[in-house]
Amino acid sequence: MAAKRLELTRELLPHARAVAMVVNPNYPGAESEMEEVEAAGRIIGLRTEKLTAGSEDEIDAAFATLAQRSVDAVMVGADGFLITRCNQIVALASRYKIPGIYPFVDFPEAGGLMSYGASLSDAYRQAGVYAGRILKGTKPAELPVQQPTKFDLFINLKAARALALTVPPMLIARAEQVIE
Numbered sequence: 001m002a003a004k005r006l007e008l009t010r011e012l013l014p015h016a017r018a019v020a021m022v023v024n025p026n027y028p029g030a031e032s033e034m035e036e037v038e039a040a041g042r043i044i045g046l047r048t049e050k051l052t053a054g055s056e057d058e059i060d061a062a063f064a065t066l067a068q069r070s071v072d073a074v075m076v077g078a079d080g081f082l083i084t085r086c087n088q089i090v091a092l093a094s095r096y097k098i099p100g101i102y103p104f105v106d107f108p109e110a111g112g113l114m115s116y117g118a119s120l121s122d123a124y125r126q127a128g129v130y131a132g133r134i135l136k137g138t139k140p141a142e143l144p145v146q147q148p149t150k151f152d153l154f155i156n157l158k159a160a161r162a163l164a165l166t167v168p169p170m171l172i173a174r175a176e177q178v179i180e
Contacts, residue, residue: 001078001103001116001117001118001151002021002033002034002036002037002040002075002077002078003036003037003039003040004116004151005075005101005102005103005116006019006037006040006041006044006046006048006075007040007044008101008114008116008153008171009046009073009075009099009101010044010046011168011170011171012073012099012101012114012165012167012168012171013072013073013099013165015072016046016072016073017046017047017070017072018046018047018048018049018069018070018071018072019037019041019046019047019048019049019071019072019073019074019075020048020049020050020051020066020069020071020073020074020075021033021034021037021048021049021050021051021074021075021076021077022051022052022053022059022062022074022075022076022077022082022089023050023051023052023053023077023079023082024052024053024054024077024079024081024082025052025054026054026081027077027079027080027081027082029077029078029079030052030077030079033077033078034048034050034077037075049069049071051065051066053082054081056085056088059082059085059088059089059092060088060092063089063092063093063095063096063098066096066098067096067098071098072098072099073098073099073100073101074093074098074099074100074101075100075101075102076089076100076101076102076103076107077103078103078104078117083103083104083106086102086104086106086107086110086112087110089102089107089112090107090110090111090112091111093112093113094111094159094162097163099113099114099163099165100112100113100114101113101114101115101116102114102115102117103115103116103117104117104120105117105120105152105154105177108154108155108156108159108179109154109156109179111156111158111159112156112159113155113156113159113160113163113165114153114154114155114156114159115152115153115154116151116152116153116154117151117152118148118150118151118152119148119150119151119152119176120152122148122149122150123148126146130143152176152177153171153174153175153176154175154176154177154178154179155167155171155172155175155177155178155179156179157172157178157179157180158179158180159179
C-alpha cells in the first residue's frame with residue numbers, strides 16, 4: 001500500500017524529487033512499510049526520507065523538520081497512533097504547505113489532500129460476514145485470512161487549491177470520492 005501511495009504522489013507531483021514518510025517507531029510494521037517505500041522510491045526515482053513520531057510532540061517536531069528539508073510531499077504510515085492524530089497531522093501539513101497522502105479517508109475528510117487504502121466499508125462488510133459464520137458455528141481458526149480486494153482513493157480538491165496544486169483529471173477520474 002505504501003508503494004502505491006508513493007506512485008500516486010508521483011502522479012500528482014510529477015516533478016517531485018523527494019518524499020518524507022512519517023512512521024511511528026513503536027509500530028511493529030513501521031520498518032517493513034518504510035522499506036517498501038524506499039524500494040518503490042528507487043524504482044520511480046524519488047528520494048525518500050524517514051521521520052519518526054511516537055508522540056504528539058514528536059509529530060510536531062517531524063513536521064518542523066520537514067519544513068527545513070527539501071521534500072515535496074509527506075506520507076503517513078498506517079499506524080493506529082498516527083491515524084488517531086489525523087487532525088493534528090492535517091493541520092501541520094496545511095501550516096507547512098506540504099502535500100500529504102494518507103492511508104485512510106479520515107485524513108482528506110479532515111482537510112488533508114489525498115488518501116489511498118483498503119476500503120473500510122468493504123472490510124467492515126467482510127468482518128460482518130465472518131461474525132455471521134462464527135455465530136453459525138464455524139471455528140475462527142477455520143476461517144481463512146483474507147487480504148483486501150477493494151481500495152479507495154479520496155481526493156480533497158479544497159486542500160489541493162490551498163496548496164496551489166492542479167490534480168490531473170485522470171487521477172480525479174479514478175477517485176472513489178472527490179471532496180469539493
